[in-house]
Amino acid sequence: MDPLFAFLLRQGDNALVLGHRTSEWCGAAPALEEDIALANTALDLIGQTQLWLGYAAEVEGAGRSANDLAFLRDVYDFRNLLMLEVPNQDFGRTLMRQFLFDAFQVPWLTALCASSDQRVAEIAAKSLKEATYHLDRSSETVIALGDGTEDSNRRMQGALDYLWPYTGEMFADDEVDRAMQAAGVAPLPSDMRERWDTSVRETMQAACLTLPEGDFAHSGGRSGVRHTEHLGHMLATMQVLQRSYPGASW
Amino acid sequence: MTQAATITEAQVWAWLEDVPDPEIPVISVVDLGVVRGVSVSGDQVAVTITPTYSGCPAMAVIAIDIETALARKGITDLTLKTQIAPAWTTDWLSEKGRARLEEYGIAPPQAAGGPERCPHCQSTEVEKVSQFGSTPCKAQWRCTDCLEPFDYFKCI
DSSP: OHHHHHHHHHHHHHHHHHHHHHHTTTTSSSHHHHHHHHHHHHHHHHHOOOHHHHHHHHHHHOOOOHHHHHHSOGGGGOOOOHHHHOOOSHHHHHHHHHHHHHHHHHHHHHHHHHOOOOHHHHHHHHHHHHHHHHHHHHHHHHHHTTTTTTHHHHOOOHHHHHHHHHHHGGGOOHHHHHHHHTTTSSSGGGGHHHHHHHHHHHHHTTTTOOOOOOOOOOTTTTSSSOOOHHHHHHHHHHHHHEEEESOOOO | OGGGGGOOOHHHHHHHHBBBBBSTTTBBBTTTEEEEEEEEETTTTEEEEOOSSOOOOHHHHHHHHHHHHHTTTTEEEEEEOOSSSOOOHHHHHHOHHHHHHHHHEEEEOOOTSOOOTTTTTTOOOEEEEESSEEEEEHHHHHHHTTTOEEEEEEOO
């Protein structure tokens, strides 16, 4: 696979999978304001998906559209981080995941603004504004819930412990990353590690949460070779309309 | 149309000034800063727009509204282009647009990150309810003097 196409799929699939997961809260969040906030966050992510997958489809040059890539690929063709496909579980885990991802996205998209690929730089600049806003909210909410009641603290610690082994995948460089670095399209994801570590450590401290010690990292999402069992279930819901009524539109 | 030969860019801008934002109809798409360029060549008109938020569903409606408004003026050869760079910023809201937002009850964006005052009673005693609101471009705030909730146009 062309490394630029693979890189763009990763960008788009991260936004799409997290956007879909976040949209599952629509009408079901614990408070009206949170329902609206989650729906808006999901909307931003789906908008970013259209930009990344739209460009991916152009680069592939096989006549596919962003919609084709979103709705007609199966599990093993997805290139998103495993952390983004695991179920929401509860509001706490949803916001913890959002924070752990936002804390990566902000420095990552900032670096992509200087990409040698003009389209990548443009999409990154657009997405960065939204990601910065998401990070404000997710970090504030993680602190409020961590430093909240006994129950909210316990749930947030549980969320952090559960998600922690999935965070390492964000920084595991592979041949696609090295090709993108060589072409000046993107830095190595591992270059983001120090900044991410610092912001996560500071936020968890303010949230009265303990960083897990293990450094085991699940992998397989960014390469597509080993997704969790959850992605297939998510796609079954997300893609059912196009699978049942191919080409349906309104 | 006989008027086709006399279309000017200024005329097209003036027509677009009358196209309201579908979500906040007191301001026009020009006031909102989403119209980034107009060019006219004979009877061919090209309008460039930029999205406010990348997923804002109003963008599709804005595109249709622009097409419809210009078609009513006799423009049949319209090219509508979307560009994302430079990324839209609330700095592009016009002064007129900012004033109209406030009259309508929506506090205009401030670089400080929150509303300057309550759009209903002008009190500066305000507090945030939520960073998000009824559309991607707004957040929810409330006034602790008159107790009314209000929308704040997010500053990005």
